[in-house]
Amino acid sequence: MNNNFLPFSKPTIDEATISAVSDVLRSGWLTSGPRVAEFEKQLSDYFGGRPVRTFNSGTCTMEIALRIAGIGAGDEVITTPISWVATANVILEVGATPVFADIDPVTRNIDLDRVEAAITSRTRAIIPVYLAGRPLDMDRLYAIAAKYKLRVIEDAAQAIGSRWQGKPVGSFGDFVSFSFQANKNITTSEGGCLVLNNAAEAVLAEKYRLQGVSRSGWDGIDVDVLGGKYNMTDIAAAIGLGQFAKLPDITAHRRKLAQHYFKTLGTDFEAQTGAQLPPADFENTNWHLFQIVLPERITRPEFMEKMKAYNIGIGFHYAPIHLFSLYRGLGFKEGMFPVAERVGRQIVSLPMFYAMTIADVERTCAAMREVLAG
Numbered sequence: 266m267n268n269n270f271l272p273f274s275k276p277t278i279d280e281a282t283i284s285a286v287s288d289v290l291r292s293g294w295l296t297s298g299p300r301v302a303e304f305e306k307q308l309s310d311y312f313g314g315r316p317v318r319t320f321n322s323g324t325c326t327m328e329i330a331l332r333i334a335g336i337g338a339g340d341e342v343i344t345t346p347i348s349w350v351a352t353a354n355v356i357l358e359v360g361a362t363p364v365f366a367d368i369d370p371v372t373r374n375i376d377l378d379r380v381e382a383a384i385t386s387r388t389r390a391i392i393p394v395y396l397a398g399r400p401l402d403m404d405r406l407y408a409i410a411a412k413y414k415l416r417v418i419e420d421a422a423q424a425i426g427s428r429w430q431g432k433p434v435g436s437f438g439d440f441v442s443f444s445f446q447a448n449k450n451i452t453t454s455e456g457g458c459l460v461l462n463n464a465a466e467a468v469l470a471e472k473y474r475l476q477g478v479s480r481s482g483w484d485g486i487d488v489d490v491l492g493g494k495y496n497m498t499d500i501a502a503a504i505g506l507g508q509f510a511k512l513p514d515i516t517a518h519r520r521k522l523a524q525h526y527f528k529t530l531g532t533d534f535e536a537q538t539g540a541q542l543p544p545a546d547f548e549n550t551n552w553h554l555f556q557i558v559l560p561e562r563i564t565r566p567e568f569m570e571k572m573k574a575y576n577i578g579i580g581f582h583y584a585p586i587h588l589f590s591l592y593r594g595l596g597f598k599e600g601m602f603p604v605a606e607r608v609g610r611q612i613v614s615l616p617m618f619y620a621m622t623i624a625d626v627e628r629t630c631a632a633m634r635e636v637l638a639g
């Protein structure tokens with residue numbers, strides 16, 4: 266038995282980043298300043314020169330994108346039931362109506378056939394989620410958006426470093442939202458960024474980020490929209506800059522770990538255990554998570570408990586959003602999205618993080634084989 270606890274996720278902050286944060290703390294300027302400007306510049310370069318603004322969470326970037334798009338009361342927004350609840354909460358936050366479309370059982374992402382079937386005359390936007398960092402079929406997604414004149418707010422919270430046909434997620438498309446929360450592939454402790462389409466949207470994003478304030482004239486300010494308080498600090502941006510420099514390494518290491526999971530589990534794993542592996546995609550996915558769907562004969566709490574006995578932490582992403590009390594109160598109920606409900610009941614996230622080793626993968630696979638054998 267290995268006595269070292271293996272968590273399912275853990276951030277790695279290098280010494281250079283720690284001293285960059287110390288420099289900010291000693292500088293006398295702690296709020297948004299030069300580090301935020303530098304972080305936004307580097308992100309914009311990475312996203313092919315598109316405008317990028319940073320925020321204090323990923324969640325607020327999606328709410329702000331909805332506001333920039335003018336979406337509110339009376340409008341419908343289509344999203345997936347399998348995501349962090351933030352994805353649907355932002356729709357309610359702006360007064361719009363969330364409409365769920367069931368997921369594809371293989372990719373566990375929203376099923377684009379079902380998205381198309383859910384479109385009505387009131388539909389204004391789609392919020393697709395790239396679960397575990399796995400992109401959708403982007404050509405199809407944007408063909409649907411163009412056909413029905415819908416905005417897209419990509420919830421790419423988990424997808425920094427992911428690609429589509431060789432291009433980074435975020436370097437094309439409509440609004441693209443990323444999270445830098447502590448467990449994401451790169452972190453600012455808490456934070457996020459939004460990729461926008463043009464300068465006018467970027468100006469609006471800045472207003473919504475800070476109380477609706479705009480500079481006007483040489484001596485004054487004005488407030489012409491209702492904004493909030495969502496700016497990123499230079500402390501967070503200093504962490505982000507240190508992390509962002511490592512993005513290629515982080516993504517490559519996660520791909521290597523994912524490949525080793527497949528190799529160690531072997532081609533007979535699904536047939537022998539009844540568990541379902543994720544699609545083996547090493548082109549596009551950044552492997553934010555390595556998720557398997559458990560066979561029905563073991564419950565998720567039972568599996569997590571048994572893996573804990575081997576000192577291995579297992580994550581759980583996500584419970585179907587439509588079955589939370591808040592959403593049941595809006596009329597959603599069991600049976601509406603059967604694929605999401607089955608996957609949401611049995612999905613688990615195996616350990617996957619930058620500092621994890623090949624030996625950790627092997628240890629996890631060995632424990633899992635024993636737990637799933639009976």
Ligand SMILES: *Cc1c(COP(=O)(O)O)cnc(C)c1O
Pocket residue numbers: 322323324325348349351352394420422423444445446455456457
């Ligand atoms: C992390 C995450 C969010 C929320 O990001 P925060 O930075 O925590 O606000 C939203 N959607 C998904 C899919 C996420 O993984």
